[in-house]
Amino acid sequence: MIDITHKHSTLREATAQAVVKVSKQETIDAIVNKEVPKGDVLEMAKVAGLFAVKKTSDVIPDCHPLPVEQTSVAYEIDGLEVKIMLTAKTIYKTGVEVEAMHGASVVALTMYDMLKPIDKQVEIGNIKLLKKRGGKSDFSKNTK
Amino acid sequence: MIDITHKHSTLREATAQAVVKVSKQETIDAIVNKEVPKGDVLEMAKVAGLFAVKKTSDVIPDCHPLPVEQTSVAYEIDGLEVKIMLTAKTIYKTGVEVEAMHGASVVALTMYDMLKPIDKQVEIGNIKLLKKRGGKSDFSKNTK
Amino acid sequence: MIDITHKHSTLREATAQAVVKVSKQETIDAIVNKEVPKGDVLEMAKVAGLFAVKKTSDVIPDCHPLPVEQTSVAYEIDGLEVKIMLTAKTIYKTGVEVEAMHGASVVALTMYDMLKPIDKQVEIGNIKLLKKRGGKSDFSKNTK
Amino acid sequence: MIDITHKHSTLREATAQAVVKVSKQETIDAIVNKEVPKGDVLEMAKVAGLFAVKKTSDVIPDCHPLPVEQTSVAYEIDGLEVKIMLTAKTIYKTGVEVEAMHGASVVALTMYDMLKPIDKQVEIGNIKLLKKRGGKSDFSKNTK
Amino acid sequence: MIDITHKHSTLREATAQAVVKVSKQETIDAIVNKEVPKGDVLEMAKVAGLFAVKKTSDVIPDCHPLPVEQTSVAYEIDGLEVKIMLTAKTIYKTGVEVEAMHGASVVALTMYDMLKPIDKQVEIGNIKLLKKRGGKSDFSKNTK
Amino acid sequence: MIDITHKHSTLREATAQAVVKVSKQETIDAIVNKEVPKGDVLEMAKVAGLFAVKKTSDVIPDCHPLPVEQTSVAYEIDGLEVKIMLTAKTIYKTGVEVEAMHGASVVALTMYDMLKPIDKQVEIGNIKLLKKRGGKSDFSKNTK
Numbered sequence: 001m002i003d004i005t006h007k008h009s010t011l012r013e014a015t016a017q018a019v020v021k022v023s024k025q026e027t028i029d030a031i032v033n034k035e036v037p038k039g040d041v042l043e044m045a046k047v048a049g050l051f052a053v054k055k056t057s058d059v060i061p062d063c064h065p066l067p068v069e070q071t072s073v074a075y076e077i078d079g080l081e082v083k084i085m086l087t088a089k090t091i092y093k094t095g096v097e098v099e100a101m102h103g104a105s106v107v108a109l110t111m112y113d114m115l116k117p118i119d120k121q122v123e124i125g126n127i128k129l130l131k132k133r134g135g136k137s138d139f140s141k142n143t144k
Numbered sequence: 145m146i147d148i149t150h151k152h153s154t155l156r157e158a159t160a161q162a163v164v165k166v167s168k169q170e171t172i173d174a175i176v177n178k179e180v181p182k183g184d185v186l187e188m189a190k191v192a193g194l195f196a197v198k199k200t201s202d203v204i205p206d207c208h209p210l211p212v213e214q215t216s217v218a219y220e221i222d223g224l225e226v227k228i229m230l231t232a233k234t235i236y237k238t239g240v241e242v243e244a245m246h247g248a249s250v251v252a253l254t255m256y257d258m259l260k261p262i263d264k265q266v267e268i269g270n271i272k273l274l275k276k277r278g279g280k281s282d283f284s285k286n287t288k
Numbered sequence: 289m290i291d292i293t294h295k296h297s298t299l300r301e302a303t304a305q306a307v308v309k310v311s312k313q314e315t316i317d318a319i320v321n322k323e324v325p326k327g328d329v330l331e332m333a334k335v336a337g338l339f340a341v342k343k344t345s346d347v348i349p350d351c352h353p354l355p356v357e358q359t360s361v362a363y364e365i366d367g368l369e370v371k372i373m374l375t376a377k378t379i380y381k382t383g384v385e386v387e388a389m390h391g392a393s394v395v396a397l398t399m400y401d402m403l404k405p406i407d408k409q410v411e412i413g414n415i416k417l418l419k420k421r422g423g424k425s426d427f428s429k430n431t432k
Numbered sequence: 433m434i435d436i437t438h439k440h441s442t443l444r445e446a447t448a449q450a451v452v453k454v455s456k457q458e459t460i461d462a463i464v465n466k467e468v469p470k471g472d473v474l475e476m477a478k479v480a481g482l483f484a485v486k487k488t489s490d491v492i493p494d495c496h497p498l499p500v501e502q503t504s505v506a507y508e509i510d511g512l513e514v515k516i517m518l519t520a521k522t523i524y525k526t527g528v529e530v531e532a533m534h535g536a537s538v539v540a541l542t543m544y545d546m547l548k549p550i551d552k553q554v555e556i557g558n559i560k561l562l563k564k565r566g567g568k569s570d571f572s573k574n575t576k
Numbered sequence: 577m578i579d580i581t582h583k584h585s586t587l588r589e590a591t592a593q594a595v596v597k598v599s600k601q602e603t604i605d606a607i608v609n610k611e612v613p614k615g616d617v618l619e620m621a622k623v624a625g626l627f628a629v630k631k632t633s634d635v636i637p638d639c640h641p642l643p644v645e646q647t648s649v650a651y652e653i654d655g656l657e658v659k660i661m662l663t664a665k666t667i668y669k670t671g672v673e674v675e676a677m678h679g680a681s682v683v684a685l686t687m688y689d690m691l692k693p694i695d696k697q698v699e700i701g702n703i704k705l706l707k708k709r710g711g712k713s714d715f716s717k718n719t720k
Numbered sequence: 721m722i723d724i725t726h727k728h729s730t731l732r733e734a735t736a737q738a739v740v741k742v743s744k745q746e747t748i749d750a751i752v753n754k755e756v757p758k759g760d761v762l763e764m765a766k767v768a769g770l771f772a773v774k775k776t777s778d779v780i781p782d783c784h785p786l787p788v789e790q791t792s793v794a795y796e797i798d799g800l801e802v803k804i805m806l807t808a809k810t811i812y813k814t815g816v817e818v819e820a821m822h823g824a825s826v827v828a829l830t831m832y833d834m835l836k837p838i839d840k841q842v843e844i845g846n847i848k849l850l851k852k853r854g855g856k857s858d859f860s861k862n863t864k
Contacts, residue, residue, distance in 0.1 A: 001770055002182070003790035005731055005809050011437055038146070038206050043328050047335040048205055050433055050493045055203075059250055060257050061192055061770045062182050065787055067497055069525070070435035089437050093789070098257045101268070105249045106203055108271075113204050113242045120283070124245070127252075127268040139264070145338055147358035149299055149377050155581055187760050191767040194577055194637045205338045209355055211641055213669070214579035233581050237357070289626055290470070291646035293587055293665050326434070326494050336493055343491075347538055348545050349480055349626045350470050353643055381645070386545045389556070393537045394491055396559075401492050401530045408571070412533070415540075415556040427552070443725055475616050479623040482721055482781045499785055501813070502723035521725050578758070614722070614782050624781055635775075635826055636833050637768055638758050674833045677844070681825045682779055684847075689780050689818045696859070700821070703828075703844040715840070 001062050007093035012134035015087045016100035016127065018108040022080050023121030030118060031082070031111075038114040045084075045110035046073040052106035053088050056099040066092040068099065073107060084108055085130065095135045101127055145206050151237035156278035159231045160244035160271065162252040166224050167265030174262060175226070175255075182258040189228075189254035190217040196250035197232050200243040210236040212243065217251060228252055229274065239279045245271055289350050295381035300422035303375040304388035304415065306396040310368050311409035318406060319370070319399075326402040333372075333398035334361040340394035341376050344387040354380040356387065361395060372396055373418065383423045389415055433494050439525035444566035447519045448532035448559065450540040454512050455553035462550060463514070463543075470546040477516075477542035478505040484538035485520050488531040498524040500531065505539060516540055517562065527567045533559055577638050583669035588710035591663040592676035592703065594684040598656050599697030606694060607658070607687075614690040621660075621686035622649040628682035629664050632675040642668040644675065649683060660684055661706065671711045677703055721782050727813035732854035735807045736820035736847065738828040742800050743841035750838060751802070751831075758834040765804075765830035766793040772826035773808050776819040786812040788819065793827060804828055805850065815855045821847055 022028060030036045038044075050071050057065040070089040075082055086104040088096040108124045115122050132139045166172060178184045194215050201209040214233040219226055230248040232240040252268045259266050276283045310316060318324045326332075338359050345353040358377040363370055374392040376384040396412045403410050420427045454460060462468045470476075482503050489497040502521040507514055518536040520528040540556045547554050564571045598604060606612045614620075626647050633641040646665040651658055662680040664672040684700045691698050708715045742748060754760045770791050777785040790809040795802055806824040808816040828844045835842050852859045 001773075001788070001791040003809060005789045005811055039334070040328065040331050043331040044205055044335050046327070047332050047493045048203065051339070051490065052203060054489055054497055057774055058771065059192065059196060059199075060254050061188055061767045062254075062257055064789065065497075065774055065785075067499075067524075067787075068433070069437045069496065071433040089435060091437055092787075097260070098253065101256065102253055105253060105268070105271075109242065109246055109249060110204050110206075112245065113206055116241070124249075124271040125269055127249075127271070145356070145359040147377060149357045149379055183766070184760065184763050187763040188767050190759070191637045191764050195634065195771070198633055198641055201342055202339065205335045208357065209342055209353075209641075211355075211643075211668075212577070213581045213640065215577040233579060235581055236355075289629075289644070289647040291665060293645045293667055332493055336491065340491060345630055346627065347480065347484060347487075348542050349476055349623045350542075350545055352645065353630055353641075355643075380643075385548070386541065389544065390541055393541060393556075393559075397530065397534055397537060398492050398494075400533065401494055404529070412537075412559040413557055415537075415559070471622070472616065472619050475619040476623050478615070479620050479781045483627070483778065486777055486785055497785075499787075499812075500721070501725045501784065503721040521723060523725055620781055624779065628779060631779075635768065635772060636830050637764055638830075638833055673836070674829065677832065678829055681829060681844070681847075685818065685822055685825060686780050686782075688821065689782055692817070700825070700847040701845055703825075703847070 001064060004064060004093040009091050009093055010134050011091050012095045013089045014095060014097040014100040014129060015085055015131040016104040017130050018084045018104035018124060019126040020082045020108050020111045021123045021125055022115060022119050027115060027119040028077060028080060036114055037117060041111055041114045042075055045107045048110040049073050049086055049103040049107035053099045053103035056102045059102060060098055063098055064094050066090050066094060095132060097129050097132055101129060145208060148208060148237045153235050153237055154278050155235050156239045157233045158239060158241040158244040158273060159229055159275040160248040161274050162228045162248035162268060163270045164226045164252050164255045165267045165269055166263050171259060171263040172221060172224060180258055181261060185255055185258045186219055189251045192254040193217050193230055193247040193251035197243045197247035200246045203246060204242055207242055208238050210234050210238060239276055241273050241276055245273060289352060292352060292381040297379050297381055298422050299379050300383045301377045302383060302385040302388040302417060303373055303419040304392040305418050306372045306392035306412060307414045308370045308396050308399045309411045309413055310407050315403060315407040316365060316368060324402055325405060329399055329402045330363055333395045336398040337361050337374055337391040337395035341387045341391035344390045347390060348386055351386055352382050354378050354382060383420055385417050385420055389417060433496060436496060436525045441523050441525055442566050443523050444527045445521045446527060446529040446532040446561060447517055447563040448536040449562050450516045450536035450556060451558045452514045452540050452543045453555045453557055454547060454551050459547060459551040460509060468546055469549060473543055473546045474507055477539045480542040481505050481518055481535040481539035485531045485535035488534045491534060492530055495530055496526050498522050498526060527564055529561050529564055533561060577640060580640060580669040585667050585669055586710050587667050588671045589665045590671060590673040590676040590705060591661055591707040592680040593706050594660045594680035594700060595702045596658045596684050596687045597699045597701055598691060598695050603691060603695040604653060604656060612690055613693060617687055617690045618651055621683045624686040625649050625662055625679040625683035629675045629679035632678045635678060636674055639674055640670050642666050642670060671708060673705050673708055677705060721784060724784060724813040729811050729813055730854050731811050732815045733809045734815060734817040734820040734849060735805055735851040736824040737850050738804045738824035738844060739846045740802045740828050740831045741843045741845055742835060742839050747835060747839040748797060748800060756834055757837060761831055761834045762795055765827045768830040769793050769806055769823040769827035773819045773823035776822045779822060780818055783818055784814050786810050786814060815852055817849050817852055821849060
């Protein structure tokens with residue numbers, strides 16, 4: 001785990017995206033209408049994501065433990081895809097990109113797990129960084 | 145978390161795939177030649193995946209804790225893509241699909257984290273179930 | 289941690305109750321109408337409870353790790369009190385009473401944490417076992 | 433998880449109380465004389481509480497991870513009740529109220545688990561905040 | 577993590593030893609008389625050991641999660657050495673040797689941490705398996 | 721857990737050593753030539769050690785959670801002994817000695833677990849602090 005003792009704390013923010021692709025409109029309807037048997041998919045997956053962001057350094061060997069100071073999860077439904085946008089912030093010496101990507105992936109996996117009984121064809125695609133702020137270089141990718 | 149007290153234990157196996165896409169051949173070379181500064185990417189990411197499979201029920205709300213009885217990680221390099229194939233087995237009342245997908249996603253995230261310093265354009269794509277055995281329905285997807 | 293190697297696995301079930309007391313009707317209304325700023329209190333607290341039941345042996349020194357095979361959370365609103373009833377099941381050599389009580393207490397603490405910004409007087413009272421089945425003695429307490 | 437990046441770190445302290453009610457004097461005697469078969473109840477429950485305070489952000493979805501800088505547990509026996517007073521301190525941007533309440537509840541649950549074999553009627557009551565210092569508002573409740 | 581799906585569950589037991597060496601008689605006296613400022617060393621270290629045995633598969637990559645069915649910790653003081661003997665049992669397909677050794681090492685580390693303020697020369701030596709039963713080969717080492 | 725709210729953050733560094741003793745040259749050869757069936761022992765054990773350092777406060781009751789800012793693992797093979805030297809750094813109010821010792825012990829335990837199938841006589845000896853910097857007193861022990 002690389003040495004960050006010489007670095008300064010600055011505000012860091014990162015937004016990562018994961019995409020959950022379902023196979024039929026009924027699945028989207030069940031999500032939106034909160035009729036998935038296991039519970040409210042978007043709300044429950046958000047909670048799993050909040051925990052995941054905080055646990056990132058327990059999961060990824062080289063990630064430094066850091067004080068996560070904000071996490072939010074937004075969803076965007078587009079046809080048969082649910083786009084998950086997870087944002088994390090910290091004031092620390094390293095960024096929160098991996099934290100945001102880890103959180104987004106766990107939101108997606110929780111959705112997958114909850115939707116499995118009603119849709120056998122769910123896939124998770126495109127986990128990527130959308131935006132980061134702070135640190136050596138800002139970065140922003142067009143979300144298409 | 146659904147009731148599985150009435151179910152019987154059978155041998156369950158699942159293989160999930162995650163894909164890590166790098167942006168240049170140098171990154172692939174550094175992985176293969178074990179020259180990535182943070183360490184041996186494939187070996188370290190495998191360890192993170194072994195732990196992740198075992199921790200799945202701590203991460204996904206509705207996943208039952210289950211005795212993971214085997215986990216293996218295989219890699220396949222194809223151009224600028226590294227395909228991760230993670231297989232998990234159990235003898236239990238529920239399957240290990242989500243365990244395999246969770247493991248594969250953490251292998252991919254660890255690679256992302258380790259490669260970040262040398263390649264800013266790494267993405268994770270296509271986390272999906274390739275194969276499952278046991279339970280109500282076997283399932284197999286063509287790996288293209 | 290006592291020796292259970294000689295014991296037989298049987299179906300065990302336990303229901304525990306925790307009570308969250310708020311100080312004003314507005315708080316109950318905000319819960320019911322899902323207008324609490326931090327999110328859907330009952331849904332999010334349920335998720336925290338699902339995780340807590342599974343983690344009980346990591347938290348209580350003498351609790352044996354056991355395969356939690358079902359967990360459910362029910363709420364009952366009565367005046368300014370929210371009653372949490374958490375049920376857990378296993379087929380194992382020891383009961384799930386402490387698991388159920390731990391889960392119920394974490395549901396209550398999550399509600400406390402989420403309600404704090406809108407109600408400074410929330411208290412948690414009366415964490416107790418309502419019912420257990422299996423093991424040496426069945427047990428049932430009248431819920432008054 | 434709300435955004436605290438703009439807040440300043442100050443000394444925060446919170447004391448929470450949980451009450452364990454046993455059903456007979458023999459139970460109290462066994463606790464005090466360290467004759468409970470599972471071990472020294474007050475000492476072991478304290479350890480469980482120390483860990484619980486530190487793990488609060490892993491258990492409660494919206495709790496920020498924070499540097500716990502002190503934790504202490506005090507007990508007060510009053511008739512058939514054991515009062516647990518758990519104090520936690522941090523220098524951080526948010527308070528440690530939920531940490532103190534979580535710790536107190538786990539001390540109580542550990543006592544419950546250890547006393548179960550000798551007293552079937554143990555209940556946990558009255559988990560509440562006794563005192564907090566730092567942050568927007570100090571707060572103090574008379575301990576009756 | 578090797579495949580154990582074809583193996584049968586049998587009773588397994590392992591006892592591991594760790595040795596804590598202090599530098600002066602006063603340290604031993606403080607332990608025995610429960611006058612170490614941080615608390616009752618032997619009782620608190622035992623609790624840490626109970627948790628550690630249960631968490632072994634979270635810490636050692638290739639360890640299978642298994643149902644720990646008993647754990648006990650015994651101490652033997654011999655001059656300036658405290659011998660820790662930790663025994664674990666399971667009925668499962670693999671043994672509990674690493675679980676016992678992990679538990680013993682955490683008991684020793686907790687003692688080290690608690691004794692540090694009063695003795696700067698504490699060392700941990702000789703973590704080894706004393707005895708195992710069950711599995712392909714029984715094993716017993718003379719404790720000298 | 722002692723009160724550190726009044727202390728100042730300074731750079732702290734600690735190096736701990738653990739020794740793994742194998743019983744035959746073939747074991748050393750298998751490690752060096754990466755022919756141990758379970759995988760690359762030194763690389764996998766390093767990962768386990770990175771995680772262990774970060775989890776120390778979850779394992780040792782009185783350890784404060786702290787921002788681990790660097791961890792590195794070095795190995796030295798000397799006859800039938802593998803010396804593990806684990807270094808950890810933080811800028812915080814308390815030292816990282818126990819973190820370094822915990823990490824070194826988990827590296828050793830992982831090696832033990834991975835070597836068990838090919839060498840039944842592996843022992844772990846001599847877990848001790850080699851060096852610390854920062855805090856009230858620097859400390860350095862001659863490594864013989």
